[in-house]
Amino acid sequence: MTPAKSPAAADRLSEGARQERRLGWTLCAPAVIVMLAVTAYPVGYAVYLSLQRYDLRFPQLAKFVGLSNYGAVLSSPFWWEAFWVTVLITVVSVAVELTLGMALAIVMHRALFGRGTVRTAILIPYGIVTVVAAFSWQYAWTPGTGYLVDAAGTAPLTDHWKAIGIIILAEVWKTTPFMALLLLAGLALVPEETLRAAMVDGATRWQRFRLVTLPLMKPAILVALLFRTLDAFRIFDNIYVLTQGSNGTGSVSILGYDNLFTALNLGIGSAISVLIFICVAIIAFTFIKLFGTAAPGSEMGR
Amino acid sequence: MTAATNKRVAGWGVANTLVVLYALFPVWWIAALSFKDPSTLTDGSFIPQKWTWANYRGIFETSEFTRALINSIGIALISTVIAVVLGTMAAYAVARLRFPGKQLLIGMSLLIAMFPPISLVSPLFNIERFLGLFDTWPGLIIPYMTFSLPLAIYTLSAFFREIPWDLEKAAKVDGATPAQAFRLVIAPLAAPGVFTTAILVFIFCWNDFLFAISLTSTTSARTVPAAIAFFTGSSQFQQPTGSIAAAAVVITIPIIVFVLLFQRRIVAGLTSGAVKG
Numbered sequence: 001m002t003p004a005k006s007p008a009a010a011d012r013l014s015e016g017a018r019q020e021r022r023l024g025w026t027l028c029a030p031a032v033i034v035m036l037a038v039t040a041y042p043v044g045y046a047v048y049l050s051l052q053r054y055d056l057r058f059p060q061l062a063k064f065v066g067l068s069n070y071g072a073v074l075s076s077p078f079w080w081e082a083f084w085v086t087v088l089i090t091v092v093s094v095a096v097e098l099t100l101g102m103a104l105a106i107v108m109h110r111a112l113f114g115r116g117t118v119r120t121a122i123l124i125p126y127g128i129v130t131v132v133a134a135f136s137w138q139y140a141w142t143p144g145t146g147y148l149v150d151a152a153g154t155a156p157l158t159d160h161w162k163a164i165g166i167i168i169l170a171e172v173w174k175t176t177p178f179m180a181l182l183l184l185a186g187l188a189l190v191p192e193e194t195l196r197a198a199m200v201d202g203a204t205r206w207q208r209f210r211l212v213t214l215p216l217m218k219p220a221i222l223v224a225l226l227f228r229t230l231d232a233f234r235i236f237d238n239i240y241v242l243t244q245g246s247n248g249t250g251s252v253s254i255l256g257y258d259n260l261f262t263a264l265n266l267g268i269g270s271a272i273s274v275l276i277f278i279c280v281a282i283i284a285f286t287f288i289k290l291f292g293t294a295a296p297g298s299e300m301g302r
Numbered sequence: 303m304t305a306a307t308n309k310r311v312a313g314w315g316v317a318n319t320l321v322v323l324y325a326l327f328p329v330w331w332i333a334a335l336s337f338k339d340p341s342t343l344t345d346g347s348f349i350p351q352k353w354t355w356a357n358y359r360g361i362f363e364t365s366e367f368t369r370a371l372i373n374s375i376g377i378a379l380i381s382t383v384i385a386v387v388l389g390t391m392a393a394y395a396v397a398r399l400r401f402p403g404k405q406l407l408i409g410m411s412l413l414i415a416m417f418p419p420i421s422l423v424s425p426l427f428n429i430e431r432f433l434g435l436f437d438t439w440p441g442l443i444i445p446y447m448t449f450s451l452p453l454a455i456y457t458l459s460a461f462f463r464e465i466p467w468d469l470e471k472a473a474k475v476d477g478a479t480p481a482q483a484f485r486l487v488i489a490p491l492a493a494p495g496v497f498t499t500a501i502l503v504f505i506f507c508w509n510d511f512l513f514a515i516s517l518t519s520t521t522s523a524r525t526v527p528a529a530i531a532f533f534t535g536s537s538q539f540q541q542p543t544g545s546i547a548a549a550a551v552v553i554t555i556p557i558i559v560f561v562l563l564f565q566r567r568i569v570a571g572l573t574s575g576a577v578k579g
Contacts, residue, residue: 017400020399020400020401021399021400021401021402023395023399023401024395024400024401024403024404025395025401027395028392028396028403030391030392031388031391031392031407031455032392032407032410034388034448034451035411035414035448035451035452036410038445039414039422039448042422042425042429043421043422043425045425045428045429046421046425049424049428104321107317107318107321110314111314111318112310112311112314113311113314113318114314114315114318117318117322118318118321118322119565119569120561120565121321121322121325122321123561123568123569124326124557124561125325125328126572127505127557127558127560127561127568128554128557129508129509129511129527129554129557130511130527131511131527131530131531132527132550132553132554133328135332135530135546135547135550136331136332136335136550137328139335139547140328144346145343145344145346145543146346147331147346147348173324173328177325178572181572181573182572184569184573185573230416233418234418234419234420236419236511236512237511237512237527240515240531252420253418253420253512256420256424257512260424260516261516266424269424270424273420273421273423273424274421277417277418277421280416280418284413284416
């Protein structure tokens with residue numbers, strides 16, 4: 001930008017900047033208002049509800065009880081069981097997805113032919129409705145209907161560990177493609193010359209991957225991990241269809257849903273909702289600390 | 303061709319086939335179930351022994367499924383249109399204008415993208431009952447458009463940053479009015495990005511289950527994913543397996559059509575927002 005030559009020019013410039021600023025705010029206002037009205041206000045209301053004794057079957061008994069709902073949840077074995085099940089499903093499925101997703105990304109990036117076909121096929125698990133996929137898995141593992149039952153002994157969905165394994169399998173199948181596409185975009189950023197230079201220097205295939213490709217892909221990997229970890233922690237659809245949370249397979253979201261809609265206890269249900277929100281915030285904060293400047297969106301403002 | 307290249311071609315052929323099989327086999331399985339005659343439904347075979355359309359005829363005969371299908375299409379389309387319009391305005395500002403508070407907007411959308419929907423279910427359930435929105439179309443459209451706004455803003459602003467905006471100035475120099483410059487130059491350049499975003503947002507709304515079962519109680523607003531979870535079979539002695547499988551295939555068809563027609567765009571849209579920032 002050229003420096004202002006006279007006071008009049010400076011005035012015009014700032015007038016233009018002011019107009020730009022006003023236009024920017026006007027254009028963003030509807031989106032901001034919607035997002036605030038539908039998330040910020042209800043979250044505040046959820047915090048308020050979580051401090052009440054509020055059972056929908058006895059609404060007249062509603063009263064302020066302070067933090068005692070949180071005490072009840074945090075001292076309940078059901079919360080901790082659901083919490084550890086959720087953590088286990090999140091950690092295992094994200095780890096498997098990262099490995100499998102990397103393999104898929106490499107196939108899509110390097111295959112000599114058929115890349116378009118592979119990308120088209122891989123988008124189907126991404127796009128398919130989670131409930132549909134979950135029903136497919138459920139019938140596959142149901143005795144009498146399924147083709148996979150014999151492979152896992154009788155009624156695997158009623159066994160705690162087998163059911164968790166099937167939930168992880170369903171989750172991994174559905175979301176690995178998304179991970180793979182994010183990693184593929186990262187792979188495309190690795191310059192071919194750097195890899196060739198490493199090859200000339202005598203690096204093996206594995207060394208090139210570990211010492212050149214992986215470090216250059218780090219931002220893409222971290223973004224993919226962040227999105228998927230937060231997403232996996234919210235797991236609900238797959239478990240609802242596959243086991244309904246029976247035999248100790250419920251996630252924290254299932255626990256919250258059951259308290260709200262089966263037990264009709266808005267107070268306890270809201271306390272669980274707020275605790276889940278806090279867990280997600282902690283995960284996000286930890287990741288963004290790790291990201292540093294590579295955080296998604298940090299480049300957007302520039 | 304040498305033996306070495308032959309071997310490499312074969313290797314990639316095997317890898318590609320494995321990926322395609324991985325992606326398609328649960329889809330094939332549910333489709334196979336939907337074509338099985340009720341008498342062979344429990345034979346567990348991977349290919350139907352006796353093919354039939356009976357399951358499809360069954361679900362289209364009752365209003366339980368058709369009503370849910372209309373709800374799904376209507377709610378997803380309206381949410382998509384609103385989210386894309388609001389998202390386009392905000393994304394244009396983010397990509398092209400300088401104004402304070404931009405970082406705040408980006409941070410806020412990121413926060414909402416990470417938000418656990420279950421945390422909103424209990425307050426929204428209560429607020430919507432109070433406002434009379436519970437079990438209505440707007441009751442689902444409102445959370446859907448909110449949760450898809452971050453996706454829309456991210457994807458669109460990534461697309462908008464790629465547009466050569468100088469062309470607009472060039473068109474004006476050549477004598478075009480601002481309206482003409484927008485209609486003939488900018489709109490055609492922006493359309494593919496807007497369209498791609500609309501597909502992604504539609505898939506997102508089409509997929510939702512948690513809000514659909516929490517914020518509805520009758521068939522008046524229940525979408526297909528929620529409705530099939532409550533299917534009961536055409537008689538009380540019959541398992542709803544065949545109906546669920548047929549309904550599942552019906553709602554998978556639009557996804558497969560999108561993927562087959564717009565594979566390239568969907569991949570570009572999914573990755574642009576996340577990697578370029």
